[in-house]
Amino acid sequence: MTFQSTTEIKVKLSFGDIILSVGRLAIRQNKIYFEYDDEFLDRGYEISPFRCPLSPGLKTFDSNLFDGLPGVFYDSLPDGWGRLLLDRKIRSIGVLPQQLSALDRLRYVGESGMGALVYTPSETEDTAQDELKLDSLAIAVEQILEGEAGEVIEELISLNGSSAGARPKAMIGVNSSKQKIVHGGYNLGRDYDPWLVKFPNSTDGRDAGAIEYVYAQMAMNAGIEMQNVHLFPSQTSPGFFATERFDRIDGKRTHCHSVCGLLHAHFRIPSLDYEDLIELTMVLTKDIRETEKMFRLAVFNVLAHNRDDHSKNFCFLMDSSGEWKLSPAYDLTFAAGPNGEQSTMVFGKGRNIEITDLIKLGIESKLSHSFVDSVIEQTTSALSRWRELATNHGIRSSNVNLIQTRINKHS
Secondary structure: OOOOOOOEEEEEEEOOOOEEEEEEEEEEOOEEEEEEOHHHHHHOOOOOOOOOOOOOOOEEOOOOOHHHOOHHHHOOOOOOHHHHHHHHHHHHOOOOHHHOOHHHHHHHHOOOOOOOEEEEOOOOOOOOOOEOOHHHHHHHHHHHHOOOOOOHHHHHHHHHOOOOOOOOEEEEEEEOOOOOEEEOOOOOOOOEEEEEEEOOOOOOOOOHHHHHHHHHHHHHHOOOOEOOEEEEOOOOOOOEEEEEOOOEEOOEEOEEEEHHHHHOOOOOOOOOEHHHHHHHHHHHHOOHHHHHHHHHHHHHHHHOOEOOOOHHHOEEEEOOOOOEEEOOEOOOOOEOOHHHOOOOEEOOEOOOOOHHHHHHHHHHOOOOHHHHHHHHHHHHHHHOOHHHHHHHOOOOHHHHHHHHHHHHOOO
């Protein structure tokens, strides 16, 4: 493998049955430029209405944010685990990661990314549908985290796609019985659905997957919309958490855009309030039902002590008709935020948020008193099952007790 830096990338929007040329990205003297194609402008698809709206001519962006990319394309880049894998790979051929521009990294995303955006030229290749063993993949993940590389890097890169987040992930295909798992390549057969499975990182305990699975059960009991989830068995842990992908529906792609990318609100610098998210939801979707979903998420995250509720953990979906809606919830688990505070605040408060604050949030968002009260009651009831569900799924007693004390603070 040899490395040659990319100077231009073509961007397409692929819904499966509809593929449109969006425009092109170019880099000159370390400055990134973007221009929409005229035909795409005529189509009227607003793929990023706030920070990269449809308009003719060259656009440039802050070089100190998102590697100089507009947020809509930065959303396609993996961070955390995915970035680590590519950096290890590129070092193995004698290239420093610092030599890769954002366009070089998009080339490695190619057609394998989350959502409907695809990039050419591409370094990605279609993969064989070999059966996978999750315990074996977990061992390969541990090797990477411990500094070893070898032959496992190529497979893990191809399995990662452009998934974000710190925890190692793999894109997989799962059959209806959940008994067979294959590589989650581009062309899954009819017998398989696209899923994403997570593995513990170096700071997680072995029961991290089981904790996230129980949180998903409680979230759904609280009325939160989620994709199907499953806890795959493991020989070394309570299980691997997996979820059906929401960016692939009936073999077609859906355009995904995080709040981070939509607003250029960097997820590592908390600056958002749930007031902002609820207002954003109404402006983008124009649907009160979607704002109700965002309010439910706010209530659950605060009461369940999920303080990793940063701007990349909220996402909107746009279909081929150009309509937006809030994505199903994801990354819901027990987590400490920056300095122990919620990443997304409630009326400027990052800690010591009371139920009265959540009620005020709902009322000021023009939601009915009865709806607000019912959401809080439903969420509290769902969280009351933590100890029972956690014990049934093999979560360590120390974690059961720790999380229970945090949940109790709002009960």
